[in-house]
Amino acid sequence: MTGRDGGADLAPTGNSPVVILVRPQLADNIGAAARAMGNGGLFHLRLVAPRDGWPQEKAWRNSSGADRILDAATVHASVAAAVADLHHVFATCPRPRHIIKPVLTARGVAAELRLSCARGLRVGVLFGPERAGLDNDDMAQADALVRYPLNPGFMSLNLAQAVMVLAYEWWTAVDQTVPRVLMTNETRLATKGELDNFLAHLTNELDACGFLSNLPKRPGMVRNIRHFFTRGEVTTQELRTLHGIVTELTRGRRQLGRIEASE
């Protein structure tokens, strides 16, 4: 799940939310946030009053190739200036404040961001500085707060990790990947008939070698073998291998049979 493969296909496609880092302290985190944005298909980065100025070479070094996101980032003096052209603004906030505001989960805000972007609206998400988080004036600029459901006993979330969760939810909000699939490459899943064919081969050989010679127990033993072979999916390639294994394992007995017959 790591490595620098995959290149940097970071061209903005369609309308996507703006990530707004408010008074970020560490250029490393800005770079890591840009990388996380790229992972989740987010492209638009705005910085409000970065503590150490901008640009910072360290950000590019820590972005693993998300250069285009950093190259296109804009710097703003205030949150108000950074959100002036946006229609909806959300503010990430780990702790409930004494304010009256809608609060969304990460999945909830991803769904709303998708709907707003589909309407052609410009939307953004505010992330606070590493230590203090967003202040009350920052949050008053937002239509709603975002609080990730996470371990309440350990809420200390790194800035880039916070961006990662949003980017991941933004991407998966429209992702159609099946939760579990058997990757079969050039082979394919075997049918029940193909499995039966193998089990018949195996059972014949087990009859021949005497493994199933206890006739009262034979039906149960055959069923148990079938239970094992039907527990997981099997491919046609694997069935060919299993046929081959049975054939090879029985070769000695068959050769012995021929020798005995010829004596």
Next chain:
Amino acid sequence: MTGRDGGADLAPTGNSPVVILVRPQLADNIGAAARAMGNGGLFHLRLVAPRDGWPQEKAWRNSSGADRILDAATVHASVAAAVADLHHVFATCPRPRHIIKPVLTARGVAAELRLSCARGLRVGVLFGPERAGLDNDDMAQADALVRYPLNPGFMSLNLAQAVMVLAYEWWTAVDQTVPRVLMTNETRLATKGELDNFLAHLTNELDACGFLSNLPKRPGMVRNIRHFFTRGEVTTQELRTLHGIVTELTRGRRQLGRIEASE
């Protein structure tokens, strides 16, 4: 969504999956991975042949207080040794390999991990080294692969980010947080009757000041005002404020009326 609040309540509760970092290169990433584990309620960390040995002070410095996870981490010479006592093993893998294996999404594996843990099974997830990822022998140790749905144009996912997504999905798999809720603190959502009461107050004052004096247009104007005030949720505290605003804004006219009447 950042800051070092929240302490470090990292006591393992119930059966939870083991995170296995295979040949990790950077102690910084091991620390960041431990922090991400804490965020998502994962506690059990195993290291297979960490490149720079173990323990590494840098890991603790970069874990933001997830010390107990690092303190309890165990080191193993091989993947086989690290998974020997586990019942199910999953391997994260960003790129499809030429192998026949079930492939799960992050959400899919979180659901399976929850089911396995509920059955009392011991389960683990392998994460590969930063640059190369898991090799084919590592993956042969796993029951299934995990591939996160992310931007195929930029799959370069940091190790700690990969752990973060798993930890986040593990936590949210059983989380019941409502996707959107109005945080009202000590006030509460107003009823339609309470809103009507305010709109009647406002309409009376608008009649008195002449704002609604165009009688053919009056019904439509009143409806439009109602449309605005019903677009979002409103609390009883906010209605009291709105009542006060209307009362204060009309004070001058009422005082003027008294002065004119007394003249």
